[in-house]
Amino acid sequence: SSHTDEREIDMLKDIGVQILAKCDGLPLAVKVMGGLLCQKDKIHREWEMVLSDSIWSISGMPEELNHALYLSYEDLSSSAKQCFLLYSLLPKTAVFFRDEIIGMWISEGFLHGTLDDLEELGSKYYKELILRNLIEPDAEFIDQSVCNMHDVVRSFAQFVARDEALAAHSGETNIVSKLSAQKLLRFSLEEKALESDVLDWSSLQAQKTLRTLILVGHINIKPRDSLVHFPCLRTLHIAFSHVVALLESLHELKHLRYLSLEHTDISILPDSIGKMKFLQYISLRGCHQFVDLPRSIVKLGQLRHLNFSGTSINNIPRGFCVLTNLRALRGFPARVDGDWCSLEELGPLSFLEDLEFDGLENITDSSSAAKAKLGDKVHLTSLFLNCGSILEDDGLIKEEDCVSEEKQQQIEKVFEELCPPPRLENLDIKGYFGRWLPRWMMSSSAVALKSLRILFITDLACCKQLPDGLCQLPYLEFIQINRAPAIKRVGPEFTQSYHQHSPRPSQMVAAFPRLEKIKLIGMVEWEEWEWEEQVQAFPVLQELMLKQCKLKCLPPGLASQA
Incomplete structure (x- = not known):
């Protein structure tokens, strides 16, 4: 044979x-x-x-x-073909994340599966386009979350889709005549900031058959302009523009599934949004002025994705817990007083795969964190835990006495209750000011993190020690710690991983068996790194970055092992 x-x-x-x-x-x-x-x-x-x-x-x-x-x-299969062609319409210089792209594919009806596994199916097609080299991961973003499309591939796909789709960019002279000559299903436009002849919203109005409209950059929207001319629209993505005038007519889009108004000037969503029964995806990422969500949001039972990251939202209506179809919830404001929705509203949301909390320092009672029932969310793979940072630009604490011991104990208890389920792959912690990291990150109980692949910790103000439960994690590929001024020494607890039952040195297994990249940045007081030559660690390390610290020399273990 x-x-x-x-x-x-x-x-x-x-x-x-x-x-x-x-x-x-x-x-x-x-x-x-x-x-x-x-x-x-x-x-x-x-x-x-x-x-x-x-x-x-x-x-x-x-x-x-x-x-x-x-x-x-x-x-390609017919579904994958449609996914590929839509990808080619995305404006070239804008950043689109994997979950946004998959959200568009779902909204367009390209993915044929059960409602439970649509995101997974989308992920499969996304990976297939990467494997076939039709899109290429952008190295700046971890975990293939952003890809680029080669110009030749893009013009090929746009040529194939030319009868029903048009991707235009500012500076083209004949956009308006192209728009009046052709009935399109999909249109995308990328406007550069300094163009004098910005396209008028009214020049789109003849396109009554549009299903997808993607606009990045400024478009000239006048007070009387409306969305009423686009009855078939399923996907609307407008970024970096002034869109307030359009909000009044938003509910006219009866078939809309995907609404993204990122980095725009909106401060509220209209109450009439409750009528848009098919909405599955809402992103207001980077809308700094956005503060208020209407009560009618709880009527949108089909919602799968809500993103408030980078907004000033401070109010989530009570009854939010009925949105049990949610797969992703970013920028959830942790508040406890008044008529605000508390963390316990998240308890019933059992399908969540991706969850981000903001303002966890506002939680005064750790039992409300327990009611969020993170450990029960068996599908959760990405978790972002954010507190407001107490560090200055130089990476040191703003004032010596700005955090009381009581506040520290409080945040420690809150984080203790936010122990994730064992499927978690990405963990991102920002602004944590407790003296110790939660027990579930420490050696004996790090089983909660047994599937962890990616760890980011930013602005770790008061911890004197790095978590010592990481070295045994079997899948951990990437660690980045950014600004941790209280750490002066990294000792053997970081790399020495014994078999729990037999702590004889001969039984030691290599620490960090799969870690490929570790970046330690802005640990401004770090002077000493202890790692003995015979201690096996980092067997597959490809990249080590040390920036802004006081280390005088690298440990002997690094030279002999990695």
């Missing part, structure tokens, strides 16, 4: 060389073909079908229709 394997491999090599020749030495075509062949079984019949495909011989193809791209595109 090994003889047959060798023959099969030789045949594959021969076919591979011939496919390579057809790519004309274009690196992108080679990458895309590699991505396509990865999806095939490694048997020569499958590869021969790719080699002999009639698409290679189509002559007179427009240059957007690169043969390799066309082959890869034709090999």
Whole structure:
């Protein structure tokens, strides 16, 4: 059988060389073909079908229709094709996160699965586009959460979708004439800030069949302008623009599923939003003036995603707990007084996968944190726990006495009650000012974090010690600690991971078995790092960043191990 394997491999090599020749030495075509062949079984019949495909011989193809791209595109399922084409409309210089893109795919009805697993299905298509090299992860963002699309791939996809979709950018002279000449299903526009001839909202109004409208940058919206002209709209994304004038007519969008008004000038949502029964996705990320959510929000039983990150929201209506379809909730304001929704409203939201709290320092009673029932949310994979930072720009505490011991004990108890379920993969803690990190981050009980892959800790004001339960975590890939002025020494507790039952040094397993990157930034008082040569740690470390600290020398363990 090994003889047959060798023959099969030789045949594959021969076919591979011939496919390579057809790519004309274009690196992108080679990458895309590699991505396509990865999806095939490694048997020569499958590869021969790719080699002999009639698409290679189509002559007179427009240059957007690169043969390799066309082959890869034709090999996609019909749902994945739609997802890919929509991706190509996203304005090139704007940042779109994976959950936003998947939200658009869901809203458009591209994903055919049960309501429970739509996000998972979207994730699968997103990964497939990456595997096929049709989109490429942006290295600046962790965990492939942002991708870029190569210009050649983008113009290919826009060419394929040309009959029903148009992606325009400011500075094009003929946008208005294109809009009047064609009935579109999808339109995206990217406006640069300094353009004098900004497009008027009224020039969009003939597009009565639009299902998706994406506008990034300033568009000229006048007081009488309205959304009433877009009865079929399912996806509306407007960013970095003034949109207040449109809010009055928002409820006219009877079929809207996806509403994103990021970095705009809105301060409230209209009460009539309760009539928009199909809404699944609302993002107001970065709307600094936004303060108030109407009571009618509790009527939107289909909501899957709510994002208030970077807003000034201080009021969530009571009864919020009926929104049991929520998968993601970002920027939830932790308040306890008055008529505000308390953390216990989150108790019944058992489908949450992604949860962010803001202002946890406002919680005076840890029992209300317990009522959020984090440990019961078995689907939770990302958790953000934010307090207002007490650090100055130089990374030191603002005033010596600004945090009482009582406040510290209070925040310690609150965090203790926010112990996540064991499926958690991403943990992000900001502004924590307790003296110790919660017990569930420490060695004996770090089982709560057994699936953790990514850890960010920012502005850790008063802790004198890094958490000592991390070194045993089997999947941890990335740690970033940013500004921790109370830490002067990192001792053996950070790297020494004994088998719990047999603490003999000979039984030691390597600490941080999967950690690839660790960034320790702004630990401004850190002087000493103890890690002995014989202690095995960081066997697969690729990147170590140390910035703004007082370390005089690196530990001997680093040179001998990593």
